[in-house]
Amino acid sequence: MLPATISDIWVYLSASPLLALTMTLVVYQGAQWLYQRAGRPALLNPVLVAVICLVAILVATGTSYQTYFEGAQFIHFLLGPATVALAIPLYRQFDKVRRSALALIVSLLLGSLAAMGTALAIGYVMGLDHVSLVSLAPKSVTAPVAMGIADKLGGLPSLTAVFVIVTGILGGALGPLLLDRLKIGDPAARGFALGTASHGIGTARALQESEVAGAFSGLAMGLNALATAILLPLIWSLLS
DSSP, X not given: OOOOOHXXXXXXXXXXHHHHHHHHHHHHHHHHHHHHHTTXXXXXXXXXXXXXXXXXXXXXXXXXXXXXXXXXXXXXXXXXXXXXXXXXXXXXXXXXXXXXXXXXXXXHHHXXXXXXXXXXXXXXXXXXXXXXXXXXXXXXSOHHHHHHHHHHTTOOHHHHHHHHHHHHHHHHHHXXXXXXXXXXXXHHHHHHHHHHHHHHHHHHHHHHHOHHXXXXXXXXXXXXXXXXXXXXXXXXXXXX
């Protein structure tokens, strides 16, 4: 028998669900190592680097996303428990949250309206159609909620998912830089801003800064999803 070629080996390995799972974990760990060794620069955010590397691998090998997801869906499943686990640092910071309740409510409303308003304004200036505008508007909300909102208003959930991921990656990478430039050092304020603007990826970045920042970011992520689900349909009905 002739020795197997590299392409034959890849075809064999790609049929195994463990390949996608292992590849995802290895690539992310590599991105995390690079991020730490480079001094944690914003543009080398591990999620951003890992996504770029995985997309490059899938394109180079001609592997479809469906095939990849069959193996990586276990990580997707763990997003649920990971989100619930954010309640732990929030519980530990409950007294601080209670004392800041009024400021948090005002910040939430302003942040949610700003996220939706800027998305709609930019989309309108760029001449986007109805479907694209609705798909773009909930970009700062965690993906499952954003996709549900877009679907109810006539948007494309798949397009919304892309906008949400891009927003999260950019927010997680550039948000801390902007907060530093604005000289905002309070961990609660930084975390709440990141969670409101860039949902789960922003929350992961906030957790890297401190438990306080992560707790307030997780709170903002959940509340912004609720606020957007209520406010966006009202705003869209007025605009229509």
